[in-house]
Amino acid sequence: GAVVSQHPSWVICKSGTSVKIECRSLDFQATTMFWYRQFPKQSLMLMATSNEGSKATYEQGVEKDKFLINHASLTLSTLTVTSAHPEDSSFYICSARDQEREPYEQYFGPGTRLTVT
Amino acid sequence: GQNIDQPTEMTATEGAIVQINCTYQTSGFNGLFWYQQHAGEAPTFLSYNVLDGLEEKGRFSSFLSRSKGYSYLLLKELQMKDSASYLCAVTDSNYQLIWGAGTKLIIKP
Numbered sequence: 001g002a003v004v005s006q007h008p009s010w011v012i013c014k015s016g017t018s019v020k021i022e023c024r025s026l027d028f029q030a031t032t033m034f035w036y037r038q039f040p041k042q043s044l045m046l047m048a049t050s051n052e053g054s055k056a057t058y059e060q061g062v063e064k065d066k067f068l069i070n071h072a073s074l075t076l077s078t079l080t081v082t083s084a085h086p087e088d089s090s091f092y093i094c095s096a097r098d099q100e101r102e103p104y105e106q107y108f109g110p111g112t113r114l115t116v117t
Numbered sequence: 118g119q120n121i122d123q124p125t126e127m128t129a130t131e132g133a134i135v136q137i138n139c140t141y142q143t144s145g146f147n148g149l150f151w152y153q154q155h156a157g158e159a160p161t162f163l164s165y166n167v168l169d170g171l172e173e174k175g176r177f178s179s180f181l182s183r184s185k186g187y188s189y190l191l192l193k194e195l196q197m198k199d200s201a202s203y204l205c206a207v208t209d210s211n212y213q214l215i216w217g218a219g220t221k222l223i224i225k226p
Contacts, residue, residue, distance in 0.1 A: 034214075043204070043218040044160070093159050105150060106214060108159040 003027055004096050006109030013084055013116055020080045021112045023094030029074035030096035034106060035067075038091045050077045084116045119143045121217035123205050128223045129195055137190045137203050137220045145210020151179050151190045152204040154219065160204055163190070192222075200224045 003026040013019050033050040048058045048069050056069035068080040091113050095106035121141045129135040148167040152160035166181035178191040205217040
């Protein structure tokens with residue numbers, strides 16, 4: 001149990017276009033989902049916390065107008081990178097927390113590798 | 118502020134034992150996680166400690182001392198596939214996960 005999927009697993013887009021990444025909890029309801037970004041050889045960086053039915057909470061330094069997060073259902077959150085630029089190329093990972101199951105660990109999706117050309 | 122410290126990199130020999138330490142200073146404490154992350158992949162859950170003591174799970178064990186703000190992950194009978202980054206993360210009083218920078222473990226034959 002506790003499976004999180006992410007789609008797409010990798011994407012290449014042109015500078016200036018937008019890219020949407022989906023994160024789904026397949027066998028549990030996730031009231032809270034998290035979006036991380038990881039640059040090569042660096043640790044995970046939390047971008048935002050997404051709560052179902054409410055606005056996401058963004059970490060300091062993350063532009064909310066550039067990284068649009070929607071968490072419209074208990075099993076789906078989306079991250080849209082708007083007007084992507086080469087510096088947005090990174091590994092984007094989502095995770096979901098099962099509020100019904102202690103210790104409330106975060107279950108990670110497989111990640112999406114974004115390359116902006 | 119909140120802070121989690123772990124060594125940047127460690128090297129060990131196949132078949133040996135290695136201990137990866139983690140110290141933390143957070144606003145509140147609701148548990149400590151260890152995750153394993155292979156290059157280019159998402160983290161996977163290894164262990165969880167919320168009470169003091171040692172939790173053993175196969176070749177991996179995790180220890181916690183809340184009074185010292187200290188944990189370690191012990192890996193026994195090291196295998197080449199154990200080469201990965203090991204991330205320490207603490208859940209604070211708001212149940213937010215605070216991440217360490219990770220320890221890259223290199224296993225040599």
